[in-house]
Amino acid sequence: MDLPTLEAMFSDIREKTDWDIDGPMLWGYFFTDSSPEQLMVLKGTLEQQGYSFVDLFVPELDEGQDKYYFLHVERVESHTVLSLHERNQHFYALASDHGIGTYDGMDVGPAPALNA
Numbered sequence: 001m002d003l004p005t006l007e008a009m010f011s012d013i014r015e016k017t018d019w020d021i022d023g024p025m026l027w028g029y030f031f032t033d034s035s036p037e038q039l040m041v042l043k044g045t046l047e048q049q050g051y052s053f054v055d056l057f058v059p060e061l062d063e064g065q066d067k068y069y070f071l072h073v074e075r076v077e078s079h080t081v082l083s084l085h086e087r088n089q090h091f092y093a094l095a096s097d098h099g100i101g102t103y104d105g106m107d108v109g110p111a112p113a114l115n116a
Helices: 003-016 036-048 081-097
Strands: 025-033 052-057 069-077 102-110
Touching (some): 003 081, 025 036, 036 052
Antiparallel strands (some): 025 102
């Protein structure tokens, strides 16, 4: 994902939501591969880096489409366009270093409320 796309994403969130996109948000990150075992190795690495495991799942597939898996991890953190771009570059390299098919990108939502 290039910088102009991320800039547009941040702008869109500012215009269409009441989220504080500049503050702590719940960022989810996705990796795909045909091997759930490879993704579980990556899961361990990501957990050591402070990410929480959410799910390992097979998406809905079209008939005849080869089976593959998604690894979903998340962490509450703050990002700017540039810091998110850097995080994405890190994850592309991490996927490559671990022999993972792809780093598939991220999603974002409000951070969960803390119970005081």
